[in-house]
Amino acid sequence: MTTLAIDIGGTKLAAALVDNDLAIRLRRELPTPASKTPEALREALKALVEPIQHQARRVAIASTGIIREGNLLAINPQNLGGLLHFPLVQTLEEIAGLPTLAINDAQAAAWAEYHAIADEIEDMVFLTVSTGVGGGVVSNGRLVTGSGGLAGHLGHTLADPNGPVCGCGRVGCVEAIASGRGISAAAQGHLAGCDAKTIFARAAEGDEQACTLVQRSAQVLARLIADTKAVTDCQRVVIGGSVGLAEGYLSQVRAYLTQMPAVYHVELSAAHYRHDAGLLGAALLAQGDKK
Ligand code: ADP
Ligand code: BMX
Ligand code: ZN
Numbered sequence: 001m002t003t004l005a006i007d008i009g010g011t012k013l014a015a016a017l018v019d020n021d022l023a024i025r026l027r028r029e030l031p032t033p034a035s036k037t038p039e040a041l042r043e044a045l046k047a048l049v050e051p052i053q054h055q056a057r058r059v060a061i062a063s064t065g066i067i068r069e070g071n072l073l074a075i076n077p078q079n080l081g082g083l084l085h086f087p088l089v090q091t092l093e094e095i096a097g098l099p100t101l102a103i104n105d106a107q108a109a110a111w112a113e114y115h116a117i118a119d120e121i122e123d124m125v126f127l128t129v130s131t132g133v134g135g136g137v138v139s140n141g142r143l144v145t146g147s148g149g150l151a152g153h154l155g156h157t158l159a160d161p162n163g164p165v166c167g168c169g170r171v172g173c174v175e176a177i178a179s180g181r182g183i184s185a186a187a188q189g190h191l192a193g194c195d196a197k198t199i200f201a202r203a204a205e206g207d208e209q210a211c212t213l214v215q216r217s218a219q220v221l222a223r224l225i226a227d228t229k230a231v232t233d234c235q236r237v238v239i240g241g242s243v244g245l246a247e248g249y250l251s252q253v254r255a256y257l258t259q260m261p262a263v264y265h266v267e268l269s270a271a272h273y274r275h276d277a278g279l280l281g282a283a284l285l286a287q288g289d290k291k
Contacts, residue, residue, distance in 0.1 A: 003286050004049060004056035004096060007105060007278040008032065008041075008063035008072075008088075010079035010131025011180070011242075015048045016276075017055055018283035024276060026052045034081030041086055046095050059092045059100040060286035062108035062278035064132065066149045070102055075153060076175065078167030079132050101286050103145070107152055108281030109271065110136025111143050113238045115284055116272040123234040126277070127154065129221060129249070130241030133175040133182075137232060143285075154228060155179065159220045174224045178217040180243050186213055200246050218249060222256030226264035240271035 007014040009032060016027035030048050033040040053059075064079060065072040070089030077084050092100040110126035117124065118141065126136040133155030137144040144151045155175035156168050163172030164185065176182050180196035187194050191202065191209055202210035221244075225237050239250055254268055271277045 001057045001287075002055060003283040004053055004059045004098065005279040005283045005286075006045070006049065006059065006061045006063075006092070007108075007282070008045075008061065008065075009105060009278075010064050013044060013048050014275075014279060015052065016279055017052055018060075018280060020287065022280055022283065024279070026055075027276075027279075028052065032080065036077070036080075036082030036084070038083065038086050041080075041083065042091050042095075045091065049092075049096060053096040053098070056096070056098060058286055059096050059098045060282035061088055061092060061100065061102040062105040062282040063088060063102055064105050064134070066153070067102050067104050068149045070100075072102075073149075075150075075156060076132055076167035079181065101282070103282060103285060104134070104136070104149060104152070105278045106134030107136040107143060107145055108279075108285065109240055109273075109277035110138055110152070110238075110281065111284055112273050112277045112281035113240070113271055114138040114141075114143070115281075117236065121235045123232060124236045124238060125152075125154075125228050125232060125234045126238045126240060126271070127221070127224070127228075127244065128241035129178060129180070129217070129239065129244035131180050133179045133221075133224075134241075135228075137234075139232065139234075154224060157224065157227060159223065174220055178220040178224070178243075180241075183213050183217050183243070186216070196243055200243075200249075204247070214249070215252060217243065218252035219256045222253050222260070225253070225257055225266065225268070226260050229264050229266045234266060236267045236269060238269050238271055240274070240277050242275070245270055245274060 135154035
């Protein structure tokens with residue numbers, strides 16, 4: 001049965017048709033509206049899915065935010081232009097007229113990535129370094145979502161008590177430093193106002209400040225991975241998101257992790273499904289796939 005899979009991120013919206021064998025067709029992307037008005041997101045989602053929805057029998061959404069009872073509740077509303085609450089399942093059921101499931105984007109991606117390695121592994125954590133920093137935990141072969149959808153929000157653990165204030169209201173979260181927005185917000189002088197993509201491009205050209213910003217993100221992520229290993233004793237950490245998948249980033253994270261005591265070391269890999277992990281994880285969950 002063909003699924004219309006949708007991935008709602010802080011920067012971009014993606015949609016595609018996903019067949020039972022996980023083949024992806026008619027993938028589309030649009031920018032995420034930076035608006036606190038639910039109507040703006042509703043209109044963007046409508047424009048995204050209308051050209052392809054008639055070919056699908058159900059909808060599966062991977063979305064940034066805490067997903068509780070089909071609603072999107074932002075833990076960091078700044079990532080969505082101030083949007084706090086959005087009735088995700090209801091909106092897609094109205095737009096597409098199809099049964100709809102929704103789950104957090106990093107939880108969905110964790111499920112897809114687990115699917116790719118389930119023969120070898122029972123405990124893994126997925127981390128996305130993207131607009132924010134998200135996480136999804138698979139423990140004993142089960143996706144952990146928590147009683148209210150918050151489980152795995154590892155981007156909101158403490159990186160630096162003297163760090164910047166996070167959009168969630170805490171001081172010094174991993175996300176406030178390591179994420180695309182965090183990297184961009186720390187840029188000064190000739191890099192002020194640049195997005196993370198531009199800062200990575202400058203770093204590749206040897207710009208000193210850009211290199212320092214990328215290193216700081218990689219170092220904070222390595223500390224988060226060590227903390228994650230201590231909490232979950234996972235066998236693998238999989239990294240995704242456009243910052244996480246940027247060239248050279250994972251090797252920097254690995255180098256910082258290697259400097260830590262061996263007990264915190266864990267196998268690291270880039271997302272097998274690259275930028276489609278969220279779409280595919282949501283589709284797999286809609287298929288009722290447990291492995
Ligand atoms: P979303 O958060 O919407 O899922 P992405 O995973 O694409 O989207 O993450 C968006 C963030 O990644 C932005 O901060 C953007 O500047 C940054 N980014 C996009 N492309 C690259 C790249 N090639 N290298 C480094 N950073 C990138
Ligand atoms: C934020 C939070 C998480 C999300 C993570 C990555 C919001 C809106 N989102 O920590 O739920 O998983 O960002 O999201 O509070 P992305 O937009 O970077 O993919
Ligand atoms: Zn936070």
